[in-house]
Amino acid sequence: MRLLIVCLLAALFAGPLRAETAAEILSANAGLVEKASRQSIAPVIDALGASGDPMAAEVLAAWADKRLGIRKADGVFLLLAPDAAGYALRDLTGAAAGVAARSEVTELKPNAGVRGMIATALVQFTLSDPDRAKRAAALESIATDPKLEALAPLRAAIEGETDAALKAQKARLERLLTLRFDPSSEARVAAITSFGGDLGLDLRGALNPLLATKRVAAATEPAGNIARELRVGRDLSEVEAYDLLVGAGLALPRLTVEAERAALVANLKDGAVGGIAVAELSRQDARDRAYSALEVAGTVPQAMTDAEAKRAVSDFYFYDIYTEADPAVTAAAAQALKKIGYKVDVMQAADLALDGLSLASIYFLAAIGLAITFGVMGVINMAHGEFITMGAYTGYVVQQFVPNYTASILIALPLAFAVTFGAGVTMERLVIRHLYKRPLETLLATFGISIALQQIFKNVFGTQARPLTSPAWLDGAWSLNDVVGISYIRIAIFVLALVFLMFFLWLMKRTRLGLEVRAVTQNPTMAASMGINPDRINMLTFGIGSGIAGIAGVAIGLFAKVTSELGTDYIVQSFMTVVVGGVGNIWGTLAGATMIGGLQKLIEFMNPSNTLAAQTYMILFIILFIQFRPRGIIALRGRAAGD
Structure with a gap:
């Protein structure tokens, strides 16, 4: 008899208890389900997710999509599908259950909060879905709302993942959940230390709550x-x-x-x-x-x-x-954040330097034309900013006729050079050549031309900003990590600035025109006696400087608003770049652009809430700099320096 009792007890407890089905869970909690709210329904949704019922995922999805209902006659939960008679019914095993009129069924309509909770519960079923997009969406859902319940299914889904990128993403997310929710202190500490010097925002977002x-x-x-x-x-x-x-x-x-x-x-x-x-x-x-x-x-x-x-x-x-009870976890989190903090500081310095270099390339591109007209010829051209605007509007007009943005930019660059070259030559022939060696009159005349050109732009293009759209391959940004990054447009402008630096050096050092320009700059009378026409050289030099300003306008217009006042945003910085760098020296212009761009970004970093104050401080610094080095960073030597 005793042996029989032992055998019966052994048989009773030999296997695991049967898990509840989705139908049983819903029936036991019918009141909560029918009047579901975010505050009360979580246990029911969690129970469905953990039930192991093959129909659980379909039931949850139907509930979220308002395809789950209760038959009024007997209170049975059913899956609903539209039908001519009302609803085609299936029970929660998937078997057909006939049809019913709409009046015979209470359709469950969960609110947005409950639907969000259901979506989170469905994640565990979609982590191994054959559709890659659904698996990626499931990972994003877990990352957005991390919970302890997602840890076990996430671990189970890593091994069978066939996509390398998703597998790495799953493994990273598993470690992030482990360091927050795993009951083992050793596992949490190991997860924290496994990231090393990782600078990801998701890691910092997971570590910081541990030190709350x-x-x-x-x-x-x-x-x-x-x-x-x-x-x-x-x-x-x-x-x-x-x-x-x-x-x-x-x-x-x-x-x-x-x-x-x-x-x-x-x-x-x-x-x-x-x-x-x-x-x-x-x-x-x-x-x-x-x-x-x-x-x-x-x-x-x-x-x-x-x-x-x-x-x-x-x-x-x-x-x-x-708030975290485990001292080992908080110690590991504090140490990790300390290391990350040091690295973030270094990366922020690198990012600041990259921003400064990017701004310097923009200023250099805007100032290189002025370096020719002002630095080489000594002409104070206050309309230089309007040549930049003219180039930007040229790019805009080209895009109205050439819808392909890559082709339109390739056409706009030489066309902007041609248009502004012609405008510069016209301005030099009609105005500038009569005012050489008279800087005050030149300044006033070009200032008046600047105002006139702005009004012409307003009359032709209106006062609204016009779009100059960059090609798709310039969208986005290059990112080293979550701290250091730069847009592809800025990189393209940097490359363009280098191209024009090389072009200017080639033009001035390797061509006959460059030799004649240098000769006229140093001694126009002697150059004329050697058969060089100073008027022709001045005209071409002014035209080239204006043409480069037009190309700069196309580049700047890709990220700035193209309006009639576009050039005025860069004319002051362009003059400062040329003067600080050293008048008449292209290397000085490059040095001046680097100094001003880096200085402006540094001041903006130290005072990010007030960009106007940053510009003011920069101008004050430059005034002080010129007091100590009036000829600029790289001063001309020889006869040209005395002019």
Whole structure:
């Protein structure tokens, strides 16, 4: 008999208990399901996800899509499909269950919050879906709303993943969930250290909550993972400390001056309050004693005076305690974030240098034409910015006729050079050549031309910004990591600046035109006696400088708004670049652009909320720089330097 009982018990407990089916879970929680809310439905959704029922995923999906209903006659949950008679029904095993009129079925309509919870529960079923897009969407869903429940199915889905990129993404996400939710301290610490010097924002987003703290007050050292002990007056004020005591129920609310005065006035009898004469109530200590007497008598509510609050604070200790209970985990997280912080600082410096170099290339491209007209010829051309604008508008016009953005940019670059070259030659022939060696008159004349050109642009193109669209291959940015990155357009402008640097050096050092330009610049009379036509050289030089400004306009227009005032945003920086670098020296222009671009980005980094102040500081610095080095960074030597 005893043996029979043992065998029966063994048979009873030999196998695992049968898991509930989706139908049983829904039936047992019918009331919650029918009136589902985000606050109450989570246990039901979690139970469906963990049930192991092959129909669980379909049931959850149907619920989210409003294809789950309850038959009014017997309260059975059914899957719904539109039908001429109302609904075609299937039970929760997938078998057909006939049809029903719409009036016979209560259609479940979960709100957005419940649908979001269902979507999270469905993630575990889609992690191994044959469709790669669905697997990727499941990973994104887990990353957006990480939960402990996703850890086990995520681990199970890694081994069978066939896509290398998704497999790496799953493995990374598994480590992120492990360091937050795994019950094993060793596993969490190992997951933290496995990232090394990774700078990913997702890693920092997972580590930072591990170091979150809450402030507590206690009469003795509290239990828990203590981050640090707080000193009143150094780490927190006396008011903050007492508020902690009140919040923890360790002290009575503080008595305010207004409440104390009102209580004393209300309890004034026979010229005294609480046995203290009114004449004595001019002192705070007397008012406190009077209020304490009223407390003893039960006339007023219990409260703490300032003196009592100060004494109460001195009787307690105050701590920051980690919300994470495991000290090993917080120590590993703190060490990891410290290493990441050092690396982030280095990467931010690199990113700042890259931004400065990018801005320098823009300024150099805008100033290289001015380096010719102002630096070489000595002509102060205040309309140089309008040649930049003219080039940008040329690019815009080309794109109206050539819809292919790559082809339109390739056409716009030489066309902008031709248009602005022609405009520059026309301006030199009609105005500039009559004003050589008269800088003030040249400045005033070109300033007037600048205003006139701006008005012409407004009349032709209007005051609205016009789009100059970059090709698709220039969209996006090159990113080294989550800290260092630069847009492809900026890289293209940097390359274009280098091309024109090489072009200028070739033009001035390797061509007859360059030789003649240098000769006319140094001594026009001697150059004329050698058969060089100074007027022709001046015209071509001014035209080339204007043409390069037009190409700069196309490049700048790819990321800036193309308006009639586009050039005015760069004319000041262009002049500063040429003057600071050294008038008449292309290497000086390059050095000046690098200095101004880097300096502006550095000032903006130190004062990011006020770009106008950054520009002001930069101009002040340049004024001081010129006081000490009036000829610029790289000054001309020889006869040209004396002109």
